[in-house]
Amino acid sequence: GESVGLHLPTLSVQEGDNSIINCAYSNSASDYFIWYKQESGKGPQFIIDIRSNMDKRQGQRVTVLLNKTVKHLSLQIAATQPGDSAVYFCAENKVKAAGNKLTFGGGTRVLVKP
Amino acid sequence: DAGVTQSPTHLIKTRGQQVTLRCSPKSGHDTVSWYQQALGQGPQFIFQYYEEEERQRGNFPDRFSGHQFPNYSSELNVNALLLGDSALYLCASSSAGTDTQYFGPGTRLTVL
Numbered sequence: 001g002e003s004v005g006l007h008l009p010t011l012s013v014q015e016g017d018n019s020i021i022n023c024a025y026s027n028s029a030s031d032y033f034i035w036y037k038q039e040s041g042k043g044p045q046f047i048i049d050i051r052s053n054m055d056k057r058q059g060q061r062v063t064v065l066l067n068k069t070v071k072h073l074s075l076q077i078a079a080t081q082p083g084d085s086a087v088y089f090c091a092e093n094k095v096k097a098a099g100n101k102l103t104f105g106g107g108t109r110v111l112v113k114p
Numbered sequence: 115d116a117g118v119t120q121s122p123t124h125l126i127k128t129r130g131q132q133v134t135l136r137c138s139p140k141s142g143h144d145t146v147s148w149y150q151q152a153l154g155q156g157p158q159f160i161f162q163y164y165e166e167e168e169r170q171r172g173n174f175p176d177r178f179s180g181h182q183f184p185n186y187s188s189e190l191n192v193n194a195l196l197l198g199d200s201a202l203y204l205c206a207s208s209s210a211g212t213d214t215q216y217f218g219p220g221t222r223l224t225v226l
Contacts, residue, residue: 032213043118043204043217044157089156093213099170100213101147102206104156 010109019077021108023090030092035075039086085112118207118218126224135190135221139207146188149204200225
């Protein structure tokens with residue numbers, strides 16, 4: 001079946017270090033992938049997305065890598081800051097003529113240590 | 115520019131009751147999706163509305179229904195509430211021309 005999952009449920013990172021959050025997906029027919037950040041008591045916040053025909057995309061302090069061969073997605077956060085502490089979700093977007101839905105994984109909690 | 119807004123913020127109901135949650139999409143967006151997020155889990159897709167019609171639905175029973183109004187705002191209705199319906203209900207909006215969905219803060223529903 002379709003699934004989007006994460007390898008590590010919790011990631012502790014020293015402030016200033018780089019963070020890497022991993023995600024595995026099972027459906028190779030998806031159109032693109034998105035990373036969301038969710039802070040406590042808030043809705044998911046869009047971070048960055050990547051199309052299925054791309055391998056890498058960079059944003060401000062973040063980079064998403066897509067390896068379609070092994071169906072693996074990662075989010076790299078450079079110089080992690082205390083404000084980066086949150087739960088991070090990868091999501092798969094399946095776009096159809098009749099609409100598009102997001103399929104989320106279970107999330108990885110990132111804890112930034114001062 | 116206002117983002118996605120949802121009301122109410124919190125809601126407490128008892129089993130068997132009915133509930134209506136509301137969502138106003140981000141300015142310029144015409145598509146609204148609803149998700150259920152249980153504690154400690156990722157959001158689960160309920161359904162999506164576009165042009166006032168449900169155009170895609172996830173694996174949720176008919177107790178979950180919705181509506182979209184001409185101004186693109188939307189409601190989620192849940193009938194015959196069960197304890198397992200306790201969750202954070204998220205609304206996301208997008209534009210038909212793009213795929214990115216932006217989420218509101220959610221409505222925390224507690225069923226006792």
